[in-house]
Amino acid sequence: MKLNRTRKQILRALMAKPSTFWELIKEQDGHLAHFTQVMEEMLALGLARCEGSYIYLTGKGKKEARDQGLSPLQPLTCPTCGGKTVTLQGIFPRVLKEFEEIARQRPPAIVEFDQGYVDTMSTVARVAIMYQRGDLENQDILLIGDDDLTSIAIALTGMARHITVLEVDDRLVEFIDLQARKKGWTNLSVYRYDVRHPLPREFQGRYDTFLIDPVETLPGIRLFLSRCAMSLRGKGSAGYFGLTHLEASRDKWYFIQKLILDMNFVITDIIHNFQEYELEREGFVSKNYPLVQRAFGPLPVPDTNWYTSNFFRLEAVAKPRVPEQENIPAGRELYFDDEAYATLP
Amino acid sequence: MKLNRTRKQILRALMAKPSTFWELIKEQDGHLAHFTQVMEEMLALGLARCEGSYIYLTGKGKKEARDQGLSPLQPLTCPTCGGKTVTLQGIFPRVLKEFEEIARQRPPAIVEFDQGYVDTMSTVARVAIMYQRGDLENQDILLIGDDDLTSIAIALTGMARHITVLEVDDRLVEFIDLQARKKGWTNLSVYRYDVRHPLPREFQGRYDTFLIDPVETLPGIRLFLSRCAMSLRGKGSAGYFGLTHLEASRDKWYFIQKLILDMNFVITDIIHNFQEYELEREGFVSKNYPLVQRAFGPLPVPDTNWYTSNFFRLEAVAKPRVPEQENIPAGRELYFDDEAYATLP
Missing domain, CATH: 1.10.10.10 (Winged helix-like DNA-binding domain superfamily/Winged helix DNA-binding domain)
Structure with a gap:
């Protein structure tokens, strides 16, 4: 067997x-x-x-x-970059330091919005990858949802032409806006926006790069990617997003990749477990998430940042094709499906 | 602009x-x-x-x-792993050392077969990734074409159940077979096989993992992937291949990814510039490859391993679907298309 x-x-x-x-x-x-x-x-x-x-x-x-011919696991992940392929060199150590100072004051995560943010190193490493691929300098960049505050890490590089954040959570809108005003960043704009509404005309067809960390349901990802596709200038524009394998089976990955190609994007990079999330620990076991409920017995409080996601880069090979939005999830089904085990139902 | x-x-x-x-x-x-x-x-x-x-x-x-808002390029690639995500730990430094000894005696590359091999570090790092993902230990592994001698690197781990190499070049068939006999490896078999012929029944439906470094034309990749798909056991089987962006535009990547999904594979990893090739140097400029001919003027002898490829991992989400092989490239068009700039026409 x-x-x-x-x-x-x-x-x-x-x-x-x-x-x-x-x-x-x-x-x-x-x-x-x-x-x-x-x-x-x-x-x-x-x-x-x-x-x-x-x-x-x-x-x-x-x-x-x-x-089964197995031997004790020999860890092979690069001890320097942790498998991220990049390390913070040049201006990036300074960006990380300043980002950490700002991120320390961020509003706490709200699980109802599927928040739960990436650690500061992963956030700045995302920006490093964007820089490396030529998707940062002098680019117009759109983020839909930004509880990770990646917009602030981007602004700290001083390299982007303009950064637009569309965010549903008023607290984050205010926090990011406040930081931009404090720092005098005129190239960072933040607006309240619910991804279930159509993308306003002013944001359509004017971005070079998008970055999202969408919910893990198929209708949710479809919705996020559609809004992003509509925001892009066209052929050669790029997109980045995080996709976990923990709440998305390979079958779901398959449908997401079909969707990506149908939208005229090619996948240029998938970096395994690039992002680590700083989820609540005591809270996680006491709030009885499906993962905890359906585990074999009482679970100890997590002792590690166990939740990871993979980092995708896409590139438009033609004008992005935006699928019809027949069924926009109205409520919890935006966040929740059978594979959602670390989301509150 | x-x-x-x-x-x-x-x-x-x-x-x-x-x-x-x-x-x-x-x-x-x-x-x-x-x-x-x-x-x-x-x-x-x-x-x-x-x-x-x-x-x-x-x-x-x-x-x-x-x-254009550009600043001098700041290199960010991890200095330890070179962007490969893994380093050689555990048994792998020993594998590299023994592999280098064997590889030193390999037959020289024949450009007519689009040979031109990957450096020894990239070869062993490939095997490390296979190990990391659980595609090595006790697995039946198929390679079609093996001028890189990856089969030997795999055999040196002692972890695979069986390794089959199908190779068109008699010199390589003999070389690999000789090493297997010298080392007493009973789990490494090598056969002469031209990918243009149907996959013999004995190799169909019996592998867990395949690894190829195919030619860069679309008909060529289609042919290689089809033979590999036919060799796999089914859902959960995995595949690895190298794909360059240097002789494959993003448009070609797009069609390859369409093909991959049509064959019931999902893409789980794409590691940027994972592999470096040790191509001829003096020979490359004197033989007047298209890249040299079409460059702006006389080119110096290469001073670096400039040719790279990206490493893909695939996983079957269902029994692989093998497309009809209507037009099997009979001759040079297997190796050559408009984007082939480092291949002899």
Whole structure:
């Protein structure tokens, strides 16, 4: 019998050392619904056992791992960049430092808006990738939703021509606007906007680059990408977005990639687990997210930034084609589907 | 006026320092036909000038760069992994060392087969990525074409269940077979096979992972991917391939990605410029490849491994669908199209 990839990834991680539930999430590439199911099976089959916060491989589990030709996991991720491909050089260490000062004062995340922000290093590294690919200097850049404050990291480089933020959360609109006024940035504008409304004409066809970190449902991503596509100048314009594999199965990825190509974008980069999220920890287990409810037993408070996402770059090969928006999700279905395990239903 | 990305990438590289033609290729993301055209325009417009082996920005070029809001290029690629996301840890330094010893004896590249191999570090790093994603241990792995000798790097890990190499070049078939016999590897088999022939039944539906570094024409890639798709077990099977942007425009990438999705694969990773090629140097300029012919003037001998490719990982979301092979390229059109600038016509 051949093992599925998730079970195999868990087995070899546990061969190397006992791990918490949260650490194991980072060692496998499945989505959370699948991960919890595989974990539960492994415990039921007596391949693994829990003791305190840790999960151990049993004798039976060790035998299975050996029978499957597995060896203890050898970490290979680059210790310098953490697999991000870039490090902060040139002006970027200064940008990170100033960004951290500002980000310290940000409004706390609101889970109702699927907020939960990326760590400061990931945010500035995003901007570094945009710079590297030629999508930053003298470009008009649009962000829809910006709880990560990437607009501020971009403004700190002093390189963008103009940055527009469209954001649904008044607190963030005010916070970003206040920082822009304090710093005297005339090239950063922020407006209140709900992605469910049509993109106002003034934002259409005038951007070179977009950046979003959309919700993980298919209708939600479709909506975000459509608004962004409409904002772009045309062929050669670029787009960046984060997509997790934790709340998006490979099947969902497949439909998203179909959609991307249908919109006349080509995918130029997908960087694995580029972004780490600073989610609540005590709150996460006490609020009983689906991940916690459907796990095999009481979970310890997370001991690591276990939630990651992959960073996509797109490039328009022709004028972006915007699909018809027949069914704009009115309420919770914008944020929630069967694979949403770290979102409050 | 907005500059195209290639001109912008060249301008900011030259703002930082004078560069050779070959160095500049690495600082831009266009394809070679486009790159030579942009270079020629810049020289004709008096934005840049050649002196000896170097290209300099003129006063007019510097003004244009400043007017476009550009600043001297700040390299951001991770100095440790070179943007590969992984470094060689665990058993992998040993694999690299042993691989280098073997690779030193390899038969020289034959340009007629579009050979031109990847440097040893890129080859072993490929295997490291396969390991990291769970596509190596106890897997049945197929390679079609193996002038890079990746099969040997895989065999050196001792982790694969079985490795099959299908290769058109008798010299390589013999070389790989000889190494396998010398080392006593019973899990490495190599057969002579021309990708234009149907995949023999014995290789169909029995692999977990494939790896190829196909030719860059659309019919060629279609053919390679079709044979590989036919070799896989089904849903969850994975594939790896190198795709350059230097001989494949983003338009070609687009059609390749359409094809990939049509075959029921999702793209899980695209790592920018993951692979470096050790192409001939003196020979390259003297043999007058299209890149050399169509460049603006006599080119110096390359001073760097200027040819790179991006590393793709695919995963089957369902049983791979193999497209009909109506038009199998019989001759040179397997290797050659309008974007082939580093291939002998």
